Structure formats: C-alpha cells, structure tokens
Amino acid sequence: MRKPAVSVLLPFSNDAEYLDGALESLSCQTMEDFEVLMVDDGSFDGSKAIAADRCRSDGRFRILRNTGIGLVDALNSGLSECLGEWVARMDADDVCEPGRLDEQLREAMARGPGTVVTCRVRCFPEDGITDGYRSYEEWINSLVSPEEIQRNIFVESPVPHPTAFYHRERVISEGGYMERILPEDYELWLRLWSRGYRFSRVPLVLLRWRDRPDRFSRHSPAYSLTNFYRLKARYLRYVPCMAGRRVFVAGGGQTARRLGKCLQENGFFIEAFLVPGPPGSRSRLRGRPVLDTSVLENRRGIPVVIASREPGARKRIADLLTGMGLREWHDFLACA
Template identity: 45%
Template sequence: MPCYNAAATLNEALESLAGQTFAGFEVIAVDDGSTDGTAEILQVWVGRDERFHLIRTEHKGIIEALNTGLAACRGKYIARMDADDIAYPERLEKQVDFLESREDVTVAGCLVEGFPRDQVRGGFRVYISWLNSLVSDSDLRREMFVESPLAHPSVMFRTEDVIGAGGYQDHGWPEDYDLWLRLYIAGKKFGKVNQVLLSWREYPERLTRTDSRYSLENFLRAKAHYLMMGPLRNRDAVIIWGGGMAGRRLSKHLLREGAPLRAFVDIDPRKIGNTRR
C-alpha cells in the first residue's frame, strides 16, 4: 500500500484491512515521503498490530513506492490497496479462494463501488459500470485495448508472475495499465470475483486526475506500443476503422511505433476519399 499525504483517509483504509476475515496476511505500507503525519499514523498501527509493517522513503513517486513494497512482500499473493479506499471484510478471503481454485489466473480483480456517492457521476460512473461488466478472462482480454479493465487497488495477483514480468515500470503512461498490457502480451490470464469487494474513493485530487501520465494521450501511447507488440505484430498492413479525432490521434502513435498504416475506414461522406497526413 503506497501512501503519500494520506492522513485524512488512512485510518479508514487501515481499519478495513485490520477487519479482514482472512487472517494470514501482512500489510506493507510504503510512506513515500509524506509531510502530513501519514508516517506517524502508520507507526501507531505498526505498534498496534503485528501484521502491519512500515517502510519510509524519500518522496520518489508512485512507481518507486510500488516497487519498494513489491520487493518487501513475502507472500504467494499480493493484494493492492490504496490509502484512500475501503476493503470489504471478506475481500482478501474471496480473492485468495479465487486464485487457489484458478491456478491458471495471474490477476484476480473484483467488482467495485464508487464513493462518496455525490462524487460518483459522469465519466467515473460510466467507467465503474463498464469495469463491473467485465468478469471473465475473455471479457477482460477482449476489452484490454479499450481502457484499463481492472481497478488497480481492487486486484490480487501472483507475486511470482508480476515480478517475472518486471514489476512496475515507468514509461510515462499509467503504471497499472502498463502492467496489465505486459501480462496480456505474455499470455497470462485475468479474472474477477463477481462481487463488490472494494469501495473506491473518488475526489478531485486523486492521482489519476492530477498526474499527466493518466492523460488520454498517454493512454493512447500505451495502447499503440502494446498493440504493436501483440495483436499488430508482424502485420503487413494496419487499417483504422474511424477517421475521426480518436482514430487520428491513435494513428499518430501507431506510426511512431512503426505500424504499416495503410488506410482509414469511415462512413462519413465528408471523409471518404480524403488523405490523412
């Protein structure tokens, strides 16, 4: 659990972990150079519950914090958790049971609910609805290049597989989506417990709202990169269906990745016969 200036929400997150029905776990909390008392709150929990462990670092960002935590984990499985979310009491138990019964699956997510309710609106509401409609490996693989089909703090994964894939990497785009795409290319399987097990907090200061790595342009960069490593690898021609703004923006990144782009397909008579540069 990476933590940065999370004092306002941290106790609620930690209480949800302390109340898990599954007992055999430890919490690795990485304080990423917080200045608001986050480390002090974590230290209280370390003294209160022997399952809680604190690592303090200088402020280096989310990816460094994630990899620091990853290196310290000793378990067969790792569950991601953020310092502003709330895990349902049975979350860890349900996800461990899922992975124990599905040895072919590397990443096990779950359904999520957004909160507080007055903040769950617009695109976030649509995104959660879409996320929760994707449960099976075939669902998740089919939609992998639409958007990130797993909420990062909702997942549990096999430690060995994620370390074998190189852990978290910084390419200037979302670190969680990058990991899912690398595992996808490697042929690893995904799944979800078909039950809401995480309350996912929405607020204007959330990292995905404020960090440029999570911009639409950087999502497109990630998609183009891994499309060329996977589905479009060794293709003689690439044709984009849709000559509008989204298709044009994606084409720019595909060309930078070396895609043999040949044409756009569109039904808009104003676009038919035109040339894109």
C-alpha cells in the same frame, strides 16, 4: 519472520484524511493470514503517525520508507519486501469489504499464478462521482471472465490498480513496475497479457473506490489519454491479427487522430481512416485517406482498429463490422 499467505501493498503519500479508514477496513478482514506493508512515499501531513499507530495496535501491519521518489519506486520497493506469496494492491484512500482477501485468494488459488485477479468496485462518495467515472465503473464491473477481460483489454484498463491481486514472484520475474512507462498499472497489465497471463474478476463488489477532485490520475500528465494510446500502440503488435502492422482505423475524430499518430510512431502503416458514409470535406487524416467503411467489403485481410470515444460508437462500429462477416480479435479490435 513468519510468511503470511497474502501481503497487502499500500503506498501512501500525504493521505492523513483517508488512511485510517483504509487501514481499519483491512484490520476487519475475515481472513487472518495476511500482512499489510505500508510504504511511506515522503509524507509530511501526519500519515506516518497514523500508520505507526496501526502497527502498534495490529501486529500484521508494518511500515517501509520509500528510498526512491514517487509511486513506481514505492511500489517496487514494497513488492521486493512483501513476505506473502500473493500480493493485494490497495490505495490509501479506498475501503475494502471484509471478505475481499478471502474471495480474491480463493479465486487466485483456483486460477493459478498465471492469472491476475480483480473484483467489482463501487465508486464513492456518491455526490462526487463524474459521469465518466460512473460509466467506467459500470464497464469494468460488466467484464468478469478471462475471455471478456482479454477481449476488452485495449479499450481501457480493465483492472483498477487497487483491486489487483497477483502472484508476487511472477510479477517480479516479469520486471515489476516500469519506472519510465506510465500509466504504470496499465503498462503492467498489457505486459503480462502479452506474455500469456490472464485476468479474472470476482463477481462481487469487494472494494469501495474513492473518486476525489485531487486524484493524482486526474491531473498528472503521466495519465493523459495520449499516454494510454502510446501504450496500446506499443502492445498491439502482440495481437496475432495485428502482427503485420498494416491496419485500418475506424474513426475520424480526435481519438482516431491521436491513436493513429501513436500507431504510426510504433511502426504501423495505416491503410486508411474509416467513417460510416461519405467522408465529407475531410479527405485525409494523418496523411492517410478517409474512406467509407464500405471499402471493407473488398479489402479483407487488413485488420481494423476501432478508435472512437463517442457514446455508443464502439458498439455501433463493432456491429457494423460483424454484419460484414468480420470477427472480433480476428479481423477487428476495439482500442477506445
């Protein structure tokens, strides 16, 4: 069988309402040397018939049945069957711009197999987008260079999964998607980052990313904030300044408390939680003292983890620490 340059890996599960639009956007790509591997994850709503129709009308499409259960099994099954050197991820309810594969392949070839390539997105439909999702869209689109993406990799996942474009054999050699560690995409990005991989974003909107009320990541416990914090705590030890596992946590709210718990569970010792100004009535959090950030003037050498999701708080804290002469990724790191 002929091997295309790119395999589009597209799992689907009861996506009949949106699947044809996603497939049509792939049929209309300006690039021709690709295949689309559609992995049926137990659909019973007519999705498989839509996929089969596309296979009959466009020979670049084929269907694989997921022999396991759930998205991670579908992804790994598909990854093992992809024929292309490069893999582009795609979800069944999103829409690619015509130049997506061309643009991402060009960037991947320029950067090499040690780089995961992403792109800018535009969320849709406009009338259904939450403020939080819009803020996330603006944030990821603002990060373009490998340096910008790495600097922010512990804030949130900087690579929306359906925008990912990576070297198939490299990702398989690093273990593919992990079955029991969710969210599976963010875990993969952190694992690749910890092993020296880089990330780059094509500065063009190449994917229209659907936000819908029943989106799996909105409702599944697997994608809870706590699971994101667990992943961050697990991989923070690979940041050179965090190797000693002794940290300050900047923040005194729920985010700091949750992340602090995950840090402690992963062997970190929290010197103290830091807040600007007097801590007020709260003197301890997670068994550790709550102190004014001014203590850092005399406590250099212990890195600071920024943990606050309040609007603007991350920048305010980072500016405060920078004003003290501390350097990002040397003396402090944003994790929320």
